[in-house]
Amino acid sequence: MLWVAQVLGISLVLTLSPLMWGITQTTKARLQGRRGPSVWLMYWVMKKNWHKETTVPEFSSIIFRLAPSMTLAPLLVVLITIPIAGRVPALWPHNMLTVFFLLALERFWTGLAGLDSAGTFGGMGASRATTLGTGIEPALFAALGIFWEVSRHAAIEPLAPALRTNPASLFPWALASVSLALVLLAEWGRLPVDNPDTHLELTMIHEATLLEYDGRFLALSQWAMTLKITVLATLGWVILGPNLSSLWSNLALRLAEVTVTTVALGLIESRFTKLRFFQIPAYLAAAAGIGILAFYLLAGGLTV
Amino acid sequence: MVIGVLLAPAVLAVFTYRKKRVALASLLVFSIGILIYGALGLWHGTATTAWDDVVQLTALRSWFLIILGLVAAMSLWYSFGYHDLRQSVIFWLPLFLLSMTAVLLAANLWVFMTGWESMTITSFFLVTTHHERADVLKSSYIYLVMSQGSAMLILAGFMVIGAHLHSYQFSEWTHYAAGLTLSTKTLVFALLGLGFGIKSGVVPFHVWLPRAHPAAPAPVSSLMSGVMIKLGIFGIIQFLLLDLGASAHFWPLLILAAGAMSSLLGVLYALMEHDLKRLLAYHSIENMGIILLGLGVMSLGIDWHHPLWVAIGLIAALFHSLNHAIFKSQLFLAAGAVEQHSGTLDIDHLGGLIRTTPAIALGFIGGAMAISALPPFNGFVSEWLTFRGLIDLIGPGTGLLSLYGLGLVMVLGLTGALAALCFVKASGIVFLGEARHAVPHQPLPGTMVWPVLTLGALTLVLGVIPQPLLHLLQPIEPTHLVSSGPMLLPIGTRVIAGLLVIIVVLLARLSRIGDVRTVPRWSCGRQPNFAMQYTSASFTKSIRTTFALIYRPHRTVERLGPAAPDFPESLVYRAGTVPVWERYFYRPLYRLIWRVSHLSTRIQNGPVRLYLAYLLGTVGIMLAILH
Numbered sequence: 001m002l003w004v005a006q007v008l009g010i011s012l013v014l015t016l017s018p019l020m021w022g023i024t025q026t027t028k029a030r031l032q033g034r035r036g037p038s039v040w041l042m043y044w045v046m047k048k049n050w051h052k053e054t055t056v057p058e059f060s061s062i063i064f065r066l067a068p069s070m071t072l073a074p075l076l077v078v079l080i081t082i083p084i085a086g087r088v089p090a091l092w093p094h095n096m097l098t099v100f101f102l103l104a105l106e107r108f109w110t111g112l113a114g115l116d117s118a119g120t121f122g123g124m125g126a127s128r129a130t131t132l133g134t135g136i137e138p139a140l141f142a143a144l145g146i147f148w149e150v151s152r153h154a155a156i157e158p159l160a161p162a163l164r165t166n167p168a169s170l171f172p173w174a175l176a177s178v179s180l181a182l183v184l185l186a187e188w189g190r191l192p193v194d195n196p197d198t199h200l201e202l203t204m205i206h207e208a209t210l211l212e213y214d215g216r217f218l219a220l221s222q223w224a225m226t227l228k229i230t231v232l233a234t235l236g237w238v239i240l241g242p243n244l245s246s247l248w249s250n251l252a253l254r255l256a257e258v259t260v261t262t263v264a265l266g267l268i269e270s271r272f273t274k275l276r277f278f279q280i281p282a283y284l285a286a287a288a289g290i291g292i293l294a295f296y297l298l299a300g301g302l303t304v
Numbered sequence: 305m306v307i308g309v310l311l312a313p314a315v316l317a318v319f320t321y322r323k324k325r326v327a328l329a330s331l332l333v334f335s336i337g338i339l340i341y342g343a344l345g346l347w348h349g350t351a352t353t354a355w356d357d358v359v360q361l362t363a364l365r366s367w368f369l370i371i372l373g374l375v376a377a378m379s380l381w382y383s384f385g386y387h388d389l390r391q392s393v394i395f396w397l398p399l400f401l402l403s404m405t406a407v408l409l410a411a412n413l414w415v416f417m418t419g420w421e422s423m424t425i426t427s428f429f430l431v432t433t434h435h436e437r438a439d440v441l442k443s444s445y446i447y448l449v450m451s452q453g454s455a456m457l458i459l460a461g462f463m464v465i466g467a468h469l470h471s472y473q474f475s476e477w478t479h480y481a482a483g484l485t486l487s488t489k490t491l492v493f494a495l496l497g498l499g500f501g502i503k504s505g506v507v508p509f510h511v512w513l514p515r516a517h518p519a520a521p522a523p524v525s526s527l528m529s530g531v532m533i534k535l536g537i538f539g540i541i542q543f544l545l546l547d548l549g550a551s552a553h554f555w556p557l558l559i560l561a562a563g564a565m566s567s568l569l570g571v572l573y574a575l576m577e578h579d580l581k582r583l584l585a586y587h588s589i590e591n592m593g594i595i596l597l598g599l600g601v602m603s604l605g606i607d608w609h610h611p612l613w614v615a616i617g618l619i620a621a622l623f624h625s626l627n628h629a630i631f632k633s634q635l636f637l638a639a640g641a642v643e644q645h646s647g648t649l650d651i652d653h654l655g656g657l658i659r660t661t662p663a664i665a666l667g668f669i670g671g672a673m674a675i676s677a678l679p680p681f682n683g684f685v686s687e688w689l690t691f692r693g694l695i696d697l698i699g700p701g702t703g704l705l706s707l708y709g710l711g712l713v714m715v716l717g718l719t720g721a722l723a724a725l726c727f728v729k730a731s732g733i734v735f736l737g738e739a740r741h742a743v744p745h746q747p748l749p750g751t752m753v754w755p756v757l758t759l760g761a762l763t764l765v766l767g768v769i770p771q772p773l774l775h776l777l778q779p780i781e782p783t784h785l786v787s788s789g790p791m792l793l794p795i796g797t798r799v800i801a802g803l804l805v806i807i808v809v810l811l812a813r814l815s816r817i818g819d820v821r822t823v824p825r826w827s828c829g830r831q832p833n834f835a836m837q838y839t840s841a842s843f844t845k846s847i848r849t850t851f852a853l854i855y856r857p858h859r860t861v862e863r864l865g866p867a868a869p870d871f872p873e874s875l876v877y878r879a880g881t882v883p884v885w886e887r888y889f890y891r892p893l894y895r896l897i898w899r900v901s902h903l904s905t906r907i908q909n910g911p912v913r914l915y916l917a918y919l920l921g922t923v924g925i926m927l928a929i930l931h
Contacts, residue, residue: 054816057825059738061658063669065820069811074679077803093796097691098679100717102800105678108724112669115732115838118656119825123838126732130725131846134718141717145710148698201828212825216815281850292710299706 002089005247009084009234012255017230018042018223020262027266042226046219054215059118067113068213068220074102075224079231082238084254085247086158094156096144099235100137103187106224107133110209117212121201125208128277132186132193132205135284139183142291146176147239149298156235158243175294177240182287184236186280188229190265192272193280196225203274233261307359307409310337314405317398325384327394331401332380338405339373342366346776360411360475363779364546367622368408368538371629375530376401378755379523382637385749387644388521393433400426400527407535413462413472420458420535424451427532430524431516443515450512454502458539461495464488465543474542482549489551496544497555504536506596507566508885510589514573517588518581518649522640525581526633529588534625537595541621545599546782550607557708560600564712567593567719572854575726575847576881578840580639580649583730584632587675590719591628594690595621597716601693613696618781619774620689626773627682627766631674634759638668641752642734646743651733651840655740661748665735667756672727674763677720680801682766688795691716722847729843738834768801841879848881856882 022039029036038044056064081094088094107130114126148154150169151162163169186193189206198204210221237257244250275283313330320326345366361369383389403426406419428451432444466472468488469480484492498509505513513533517525570589577583598621605613641664642657643649658665674681677688694716697709766773825832848857858880865873907918 054820055823056820058822059656059825060822061656061736062817063658063736065817066808066812068815069808069817072811073804073807076807077800080803091796093799095795097688097695098795098800101677101679101684101688104676104720104724105673108673108676108678108728111725111728112732112736115728115843116736117825118737118834118837119827119832120836120838121826123732123737123843126728127838127843127846130721130728131850134721134725134847134850137717137721138714141713142710145695145698145713148695149706152699154692154695215820220811220815277846278849288714292707295710296707299703 001247002085002087005085005251006083006088009082009251009254010079012251013079013084013227013230013234016255017226018046020230020258021226023259023262024229024266024269027263028270031266031270042222046222049214049219049222050216052215054217056217057117057119057212060116060212063112064116064212065217067109067116068217068224070109071106071113072220072224072227074106075227075231078102078235079227082156082231082235084234084238084251086238086243086250087247096147096154096156099156100140100144104133104137110206114209119212121204121208121211124201125205125211128205129209132280132284135281135288136183136187139179139284139288139291142288142295143176143180143183146172146291146295146298149295156239158241159239160241160243169298172294172298173240175290175297177236179287179291179294180236180240182290183284184232185268186284186287187232188265189225190229191269192275193283195274198274203277205277229262229265230258233258237261306341307355310334310341311402311405313337314398314402318395318402321391321395321398324389324391324394327398328380328383331398332377334398334401335373335376335380337373338369339377342369342373345369346779356411356475357473358411358415359409361409364538364542365408367626367777367780368534369405371534371626372401372404372408372531375527375629375633378633378759379526379530379637382526382640382752382755383523385751386521386523386640389523390433390521393430393521393524396426396429397524400430400524404531404535408538411474413466413474416474417455417459417462421455423532423535424448424455427451427516427520427524427528430528431520433521433524434519437519439515440519443512443519447512447516450502450509454499454509454536457495457499457502461492461499461543464492464495477543477547481543481547484548486552489548490555492548493544493551493555496539497559500536500539500544501562502536503539504533504592504596505566505589506562506592507569507589508889510566510570511886511890513589514577514582514585517585518579522581522636522643525585525640526636529585529636530629530633533588533592534629537592537599537621537625540596540599541618545603545606545618550609553607556600556603556607559596559603560708560712563593563596563598563600564715565593566590566596568715568722569854571719571722571726572847572851575722575729575844576855578651580642580651580730580734581636583651583726584635584639587635587723587726588628588632590723591624591632591675594687594716594719595624595628597712598624598690598693601690601697604697613693615781616689616693616696619777620686620693622777622780623689623770623774624683624686627674627686627763630759630766631671631681631683631763634667634671634756634763635675637752637759638664638671638756641748641756642668644752645746645748647746648743651730653741653743654734655737655834655837656735657739658735660745663753663757664748665731667753667760668735669731670760670763671756672731674760674767676724676727678724680764680767680797680804682763682770684767685770685795685797687716687720725844725847729840733838733840733843737837740834740837740839768797770797854884856884858882 021042026036026039078099083094111126111130114122150159163173189196194205199207213221234254237254241257313334317327317330345361346363403419403422406415407423410416410419428444428448431447434440465477465481468484469476502509517528567590570586570593574583574586577586598617601613602617605617645661674683677683694709694713698706827836848855860878862876863872
């Protein structure tokens with residue numbers, strides 16, 4: 001039963017992630033007073049790209065062609081290791097630290113692909129994306145420290161039982177969630193860090209690394225882009241969200257939670273403008289700072 | 305007997321330095337012998353021999369012997385094809401390897417210090433190989449001075465232990481050193497910690513490392529970075545942690561702080577380098593920091609009687625020592641191949657080498673992924689263990705220590721991200737994209753390519769199935785917790801690696817990576833050229849701005865010409881970062897030493913009569929005191 005739930009959860013995330021992207025875009029359009037494109041648009045775009053001829057820039061190598069697969073694979077492995085329905089089969093590797101290392105693998109190949117395109121924008125995007133990573137990782141580790149303090153393990157498991165036994169940790173938990181949300185916005189490449197809708201060469205970050213891609217490679221990268229949001233949102237909710245006793249109601253709950261997240265993402269995106277690139281370290285430092293504050297509160301002040 | 309058989313090929317190599325191939329072959333035999341000897345020592349335990357007073361083999365020494373044998377074998381194999389190997393290198397190399405072996409096998413202070421000093425001196429001569437190049441002599445001199453300082457501190461520390469235990473046998477120390485008084489331990493910790501710290505290139509004693517390592521030929525750089533600095537780590541583990549046992553709580557915290565500072569500053573300085581070998585040398589400092597973080601956890605475990613910390617910390621440090629030896633020699637050897645292939649090590653002059661030397665590109669990018677701790681390579685496993693140890697410091701009831709642990713975890717996270725950035729830069733700019741300068745491309749012999757690929761295969765194997773090796777560590781680790789392997793390593797390395805490979809192969813096939821058409825790149829409608837690509841400096845510009853507090857970047861624009869302020873004929877643009885330690889720590893220190901030694905000219909200015917008077921006076925004072 002556990003296996004069925006896990007496989008069902010994985011396939012739901014795989015198939016619905018472009019829809020979630022569409023929901024965000026539609027929310028944004030409605031808030032701006034537009035009707036906006038169909039929520040299914042991403043499926044059409046990906047299908048169209050998949051059937052187009054695929055080209056690569058001159059001077060690029062096998063690295064460039066492997067990169068879409070190499071950036072998508074870690075996300076899929078992360079997805080497989082998440083206990084989407086709240087529990088995992090025995091001996092299933094599900095470790096938070098491993099997730100961070102897998103995300104680093106994705107970033108590494110994004111950077112390599114950018115440099116391999118031999119153009120200006122690829123290098124620019126690679127430089128910016130990896131720089132962003134240097135701010136994101138410490139903040140993620142700050143969040144991990146809090147989870148460790150609550151639950152005494154680094155496995156991806158719901159914190160809810162541990163929180164119930166220790167109600168005093170609720171406020172730090174809320175702060176930690178805020179910190180994690182801020183970091184995730186950066187990791188997803190959304191406003192106020194990166195604007196997925198812009199193709200203005202001087203400001204784009206993630207789009208710049210994709211600039212030279214088209215056809216099947218672009219379709220894979222777009223799928224990765226949508227999956228990243230859904231997968232990490234699922235991961236966040238599994239750990240931080242409520243946990244029900246039944247596997248199936250847990251799955252339904254995850255679906256609702258992720259949908260809410262995508263709508264919230266649309267709301268946030270229409271409320272904020274993009275930060276200057278050189279202000280992003282301050283933004284991420286603030287996220288990490290909130291995490292440290294939560295940690296401090298959880299440790300019950302400083303008693304040696 | 306065994307030792308004699310082992311040493312014979314190395315001795316042969318000493319006398320055959322005129323015949324390059326004979327000497328290299330016998331050294332290769334020697335290093336493979338060392339590798340087997342170490343492996344046997346770890347596997348079968350250690351037998352007592354008649355030579356126990358002079359040389360001894362323990363499990364910990366076997367582990368480091370394996371590191372030495374492995375790196376030496378690969379570097380020597382590579383040396384057969386390496387063109388830039390002068391006769392002096394062939395002469396000093398066997399002595400260098402012999403002295404490192406002596407350090408590892410030494411059973412008493414005399415053997416150890418003899419080995420240690422000859423290791424320093426032989427490596428000094430290896431570093432000065434290219435003495436005609438600018439700055440090489442100066443760098444080697446800095447290296448020699450700091451190494452001698454380190455040796456003196458170590459000797460002083462050993463003397464203190466020896467004086468208190470009335471023995472210079474290391475086996476005696478293992479039994480009785482834990483019983484020393486706290487004040488003695490503190491003194492020993494300070495002396496030995498400083499001495500071994502200098503030799504391992506721990507910040508702020510790192511200044512010699514990025515100068516000395518790149519100056520040597522590539523196989524020697526690989527030996528120095530892969531093995532020699534690990535001997536400092538060996539000293540810290542053997543003498544400070546295992547022998548001394550619990551000491552003041554201050555020391556573990558200091559080790560952790562030194563580790564965090566080395567790892568972060570090492571990688572930050574590496575980022576600003578555009579000389580490939582210097583960049584790698586700075587990364588050695590970073591990795592020494594990571595190893596020290598593991599040792600700090602172990603040390604805290606000893607002091608707080610927390611067996612899990614001891615086990616995790618020691619295993620993380622030992623495993624990372626081996627891993628770093630493997631991927632760092634892989635990267636150094638690949639860098640040497642790049643130099644032989646294209647004639648330069650300046651990243652900003654290279655580019656697109658994946659098309660002219662794909663095997664080396666594969667080896668370098670694999671090594672880059674391993675050193676950036678990415679799954680499924682070995683760096684991932686040992687860094688995971690280090691994180692696991694550090695995060696365990698966070699816990700209820702330890703207050704300030706928790707916060708300290710969190711800070712260390714975050715610093716290590718930042719270090720990992722920066723290292724990944726640095727290696728995206730190094731591998732991307734050197735091997736990918738379009739060539740930046742038309743340089744001649746020498747074809748590389750197979751003897752240079754295969755060692756790099758073999759080491760790369762090892763990083764992968766150790767990353768996918770590390771468990772058997774972790775089990776081998778059991779006799780070293782004093783708490784014997786390693787047997788609970790799954791508890792220490794609940795990450796399913798095989799599952800992760802298997803999933804990654806299956807998914808990548810599947811996606812690559814689905815997206816038909818062979819079926820593509822090549823088109824010009826996008827350059828906003830202009831004629832594309834190589835200079836459009838990002839360089840090393842532009843790639844790290846945002847890091848330079850973010851960490852301006854540490855780098856203190858500066859730039860000047862000079863206008864040249866008769867009417868320069870308004871109509872300059874040409875502009876000279878200079879930019880750089882401030883070497884903080886050199887400017888604010890070493891330069892004042894140097895001036896101080898200079899001034900103090902200048903003072904001595906008042907009492908020491910040449911006339912023999914004066915010296916005779918001093919002699920007479922000294923004898924007089926001695927007699928007065930004795931009387």
